[in-house]
Amino acid sequence: MTDLSHTEHQIHYVSNFQDLVSRPFSGEMNAICWTRELTGDFSEIVKKLTLSGNITAIEQAELHQLQLSEQGVLAREILLNDLELLTAHGASPILNVIRHYDRDDTYPFFPTDVYSFHADHSPIPTDTFLCTYYGEPSEILPNSQGKKKVLVPEIRDELRKLYQGADEGFESFLSDHFFDLHYQAKPDARPISLGLGHLWRLAVDHPGSRVPPCIHRAPKEKPGQNRLLMIC
Incomplete structure (x- = not known):
């Protein structure tokens, strides 16, 4: 695994929010990072929130109600500011505390949960924004280092066995079940x-x-360590 100093053609680094949202993707570049060294104690916020289930969406009102130390207050101000920036941009950010995501075992040879390398899909133009404040961070895979699973011969053979339909409908079957995004x-x-x-x-x-x-x-x-993630 590499750190942020590793240079990839697909990543562009910026130093402010405006550049993050205004820079167009082009060529191989399909990821833009606003690099930041955040202050504050985000773990305190995670520990003081009331959680329900494996994924808990946190409302701004809940953040305001927390009794926090000075470092916790700094962390809360960053979260609220990020929510405000993204909302003003027209996005719909969600702040989650994540114990773990549900695993997909519908097709054992082809899980389609978020632990699998995948691409997001939308019927309209949009982008994915995300930031991990506490816990294990997400990963990206350079496009040149991945292959669509539906193009791997042995996996494709298994999918055809699962499909059992006419050849002309196979590609639609793959997209309908999101296989083509992994x-x-x-x-x-x-x-x-x-x-x-x-x-x-x-x-x-x-x-x-x-x-x-x-x-x-x-x-x-990590066992016993929840993640604090903003995504939209």
Whole structure:
């Protein structure tokens, strides 16, 4: 695994929010990172929130009600400011505390949960924004280091057995079940950690997109350590 100093053609680094949202994707570049060194104690916020289930969406009112130390207050101000910035941009940010995501075992040979390298898809032009403030960060996979799973011969054979329909409907079957959005890392692949505190904008697979979608996945959480993630 590499850190943020590792240079990839697909990543562009910026130093402010305006550049993050205004820089167009082009060529191989399909990920933009606003690099930040955040202050504050985000772990305090995670520990003081009331959680329900494996994923808990946190409302701004809940953040305001927390009794926090000075470092906790600094962390809360950053969260509220990020929510405000993204909302003003027209996004719909969600702040989650994540114990773990649900696993997909519908097709054992082909899980389609977020722990699998995948690309986001939308019927309209949009981007994915995300930032991990606490816990294990997400990863992206350089497009040159991944291959669509539906193009791997042995996996494709298994999918055809599962499909059992006419040849002309096979591709629609793959997209209807989101199989075509998942990728297999090549043997020499070097996933890139998105790090803590950095706000990322990732390209999405949508009609009219001029760049390949950014391949990414959720990390395996450390036992007993919840993640604090903003995503939209």
